[in-house]
Amino acid sequence: xxxxxxxxxxxxSSPQQVYEALTxxxxxxxxxxxxxxxxxxxxxxxxxxxxxxxFDMEVVEARPSERVxxxxxxxxxxxxxxxxxxxxxxxxxxxIVLFRHAGWREPxxxxxxxxxxxxxxxxxxxxxxxxxxxxxxxxxxxxxxxx
Amino acid sequence: xxxxxxxxxxxxSSPQQVYEALTxxxxxxxxxxxxxxxxxxxxxxxxxxxxxxxFDMEVVEARPSERVxxxxxxxxxxxxxxxxxxxxxxxxxxxIVLFRHAGWREPxxxxxxxxxxxxxxxxxxxxxxxxxxxxxxxxxxxxxxxx
Numbered sequence: 001x002x003x004x005x006x007x008x009x010x011x012x013s014s015p016q017q018v019y020e021a022l023t024x025x026x027x028x029x030x031x032x033x034x035x036x037x038x039x040x041x042x043x044x045x046x047x048x049x050x051x052x053x054x055f056d057m058e059v060v061e062a063r064p065s066e067r068v069x070x071x072x073x074x075x076x077x078x079x080x081x082x083x084x085x086x087x088x089x090x091x092x093x094x095x096i097v098l099f100r101h102a103g104w105r106e107p108x109x110x111x112x113x114x115x116x117x118x119x120x121x122x123x124x125x126x127x128x129x130x131x132x133x134x135x136x137x138x139x140x141x142x143x144x145x146x147x
Numbered sequence: 148x149x150x151x152x153x154x155x156x157x158x159x160s161s162p163q164q165v166y167e168a169l170t171x172x173x174x175x176x177x178x179x180x181x182x183x184x185x186x187x188x189x190x191x192x193x194x195x196x197x198x199x200x201x202f203d204m205e206v207v208e209a210r211p212s213e214r215v216x217x218x219x220x221x222x223x224x225x226x227x228x229x230x231x232x233x234x235x236x237x238x239x240x241x242x243i244v245l246f247r248h249a250g251w252r253e254p255x256x257x258x259x260x261x262x263x264x265x266x267x268x269x270x271x272x273x274x275x276x277x278x279x280x281x282x283x284x285x286x287x288x289x290x291x292x293x294x
Contacts, residue, residue: 002150006266007259009291094292098259112154112245119153119266123290143270144156145241 004101004115008122009094010129015065017129018095022068022086023059031125031134045073050137052147055079078110095129097122113146151248151262155269156241157276162212164276165242169215169233170206178272178281192220197284199294202226225257242276244269260293 010018021027023040028048035049039059046057057070060083069085082103089096099122104111120141128134135141157165168174170187175195182196186206193204204217207230216232229250236243246269251258267288275281282288 002152003254004262005149005151005254005259006263007256007291007293008263009293091292096291098256100259107150107152109154109245112152112247115151115262116153116155116266116269119263120270122263123267123288126290141270143273144154144243145238146154146156 002104002107002111004099004104004111004118006097006099006115006119006122008097008099008126009091010097010126011093012095012129013093015088015090015095018088018097018125019065019068021125021128023062027128029136031128031136032121033137033140035137046070057084061085076110078104078108097125113144116143149251149254149258151246151251151258151265153244153246153262153266153269155244155246155273156238157244157273158240159242159276160240162235162237162242165235165244165272166212166215168272168275170209174275176283178275178283179268180284180287182284193217204231208232223257225251225255244272257293260291263290 025036029036033048038046042059042062044059048055056074058073060071061069067087072079072082084101087098124134172183176183180195180197185193189206189209191206195202203221205220207218208216214234219226219229231248234245271281
């Protein structure tokens with residue numbers, strides 16, 4: 001089992017805005033993909049769609065300002081059954097976001113792509129909270145022939 | 148043992164420019180840090196310096212347009228003995244870069260930070276080759292309180 005890990009710090013006075021950006025359809029649409037639907041509460045399913053396809057995530061944990069966790073219930077075969085979790089904490093002027101996409105069966109090339117792409121979306125989340133404007137799909141950063 | 152993985156595609160007609168950006172002091176200074184010294188040939192040591200510190204890498208492999216590998220011989224304790232390798236191949240109009248920073252002993256928070264930071268530097272490498280201008284330190288993308 002191998003994981004994708006990332007860490008960013010969002011300049012803001014409390015984790016509340018980051019938490020909302022991870023648990024509301026409007027927030028998620030502001031940094032990941034315009035085409036986000038569903039429910040961000042525990043037990044809800046969030047549907048994220050991109051030009052080439054999408055992911056359905058079951059929300060398995062949502063502790064305000066502390067932790068959000070999803071399980072992938074539909075999407076590319078490599079993602080099925082993997083989990084994505086977000087740990088939040090406040091360090092002075094920054095909300096620290098620890099991201100983990102865990103449970104990949106093999107370190108396939110698609111995983112390397114997703115690792116880089118997650119990094120760009122985390123910076124989109126940071127920009128959304130700090131400036132009010134992220135870069136969600138379809139205006140996301142293009143990193144390769146795989147977009 | 149856990150690894151940091153990334154994948155980018157650089158829009159260019161051959162891997163030659165990416166290879167040069169990984170094996171020459173001028174190339175490396177164009178996307179990672181202005182303050183780069185040393186020798187990029189096998190057996191050489193490359194010295195990368197940043198405001199908070201730096202890394203010394205021994206070049207262990209340099210196969211033109213195919214593969215570059217470094218071993219960390221000086222730097223933060225977590226990096227010592229880890230390896231960084233770059234696989235290159237041409238897919239149509241893109242040089243695909245598969246990056247791996249391997250041999251981390253534990254998935255510490257600093258590893259998560261380095262994962263995100265490596266992603267931004269890979270995009271700096273892509274920009275350097277595609278546009279002639281990267282974002283090396285000290286003009287690098289700031290991702291958190293850890294810079």
